[in-house]
Structures are given as structure tokens and as C-alpha cells.
Amino acid sequence: MEDFDPIEKMNASVSTLEQSRYINMDKLLKERDLAAVADILLEDTFRETDIFRKDLVDRFLDFALFKVQSGEPYILSMAYPSKRMMDKILEARVITLMNEHLYPEIVLRLLKYFTRNLHDSDTNLYLAALIESDAIIQSIYDTFLLFKKDIFNTNPDRRCVNVKRVQQVSPRTDNKSASPLDAAARFKYVLEFMALKKNVSHIYRAENLALAGAA
Numbered sequence: 001m002e003d004f005d006p007i008e009k010m011n012a013s014v015s016t017l018e019q020s021r022y023i024n025m026d027k028l029l030k031e032r033d034l035a036a037v038a039d040i041l042l043e044d045t046f047r048e049t050d051i052f053r054k055d056l057v058d059r060f061l062d063f064a065l066f067k068v069q070s071g072e073p074y075i076l077s078m079a080y081p082s083k084r085m086m087d088k089i090l091e092a093r094v095i096t097l098m099n100e101h102l103y104p105e106i107v108l109r110l111l112k113y114f115t116r117n118l119h120d121s122d123t124n125l126y127l128a129a130l131i132e133s134d135a136i137i138q139s140i141y142d143t144f145l146l147f148k149k150d151i152f153n154t155n156p157d158r159r160c161v162n163v164k165r166v167q168q169v170s171p172r173t174d175n176k177s178a179s180p181l182d183a184a185a186r187f188k189y190v191l192e193f194m195a196l197k198k199n200v201s202h203i204y205r206a207e208n209l210a211l212a213g214a215a
Helices: 014-019 025-031 034-047 056-069 088-101 105-116 122-128 134-150 158-167 180-197
Strands: 072-075 081-084
Touching (some): 025 088, 034 088, 056 105, 056 122, 081 122, 105 122, 105 134, 105 158, 105 180, 122 180, 134 180
Antiparallel strands (some): 072 081
């Protein structure tokens, strides 16, 4: 069974991540125009053809998550513990890059991370704290509804297909790692946190997040 630790061990050093692509992500984000940074990241994405290999957009998320994990507590509710970066200027640039310049390419990366992160759901909130775009939140909600619908599929293989597609794993992967109930619960947790963080009533309400009944 594949190991779904958060984006391949987020306790790895940022320097190791950067050296693998010879990009100093911190310097790039602080010194270059964000539109130019987006062009650099996306150019690598379009060049990379292997979906199982990390491109620079994936590595940007690694970097952002590492910076949040090593930051300060951000507690909107004790049930939803998150963090924020210590460097607020860098954080603001990361948020703008993620929500404006890297949309829509960033969406599938975020969905993949949330869906793969089986063992440490709190870290999903670290990335969720950086999300402000209604379009990205809508995609998260739509994916929640997709997984919620799959919960009631009685075919044990078919019910896991959509989760595996978002995870970008082989269809032969053990179904235990691709439970739509577990995935929907993780997305529900993220969406509940987003509702604390900002007004999302035009996208969904609390009653829409029930795992039983109509959306």
C-alpha cells in the first residue's frame, strides 16, 4: 500500500526541496514580480509530462506548507488548529501567488494533497489558511460533494475510483487508502474551517456539509 504522508514528508528541509530543482524558492518569492514567478513555475509544469513526478508548482506547495508548519499558531477554534507563517510579507505574497497567479493550475495540487493526507488531517488546515479564492473553495466543495455521492455506491471498486483519480494513484491501489467516506470527512473538515475564516454562505452552508442526506 502506498504511503500517503503529507506531500512526501513535510519535515524535510526546504533546502533539500530547492536543491532538487536548483531553485531558491524563498529568494524567488521575495525578489521577483509575482507574475514572473508564476510564469517560471507554470513553464516547468507544462514541460513536465510525468504526473507522478513533482514539478515546480508542487514544490511551491511544499515550500509554502513548510513555512506554515514552522510558523505560529492560528486558532479560530480549538477544534480547527492551524498555523500562519512568521514572515507576514512572504505569506501575503504566497497567498496572492496561490489564489490569483497560479489559478487554476493550483487547484488539482491542493485537492490531491487534501485527498492523500490520511494520517495528519490538521496539516490540511495549514494550506487551507492560505486559500482565499472563492473559485478554489468552490472546487473543494464540489469535490466534497463528489466523494459524498460515492459513499453510497455499493460497488467496492467503483466507489473508490474518484478518490484514486484525485489522489493520482494507480487504480490497483488498496481501496482502504481511497475511502470516499474518509476523503469526504477530510474535505468537510477543511470546508468547516474555511467557513470560520471567511463568509462562504454563497457557496455552501453548514447543513450542506452533512455526510448523510441531500447536499
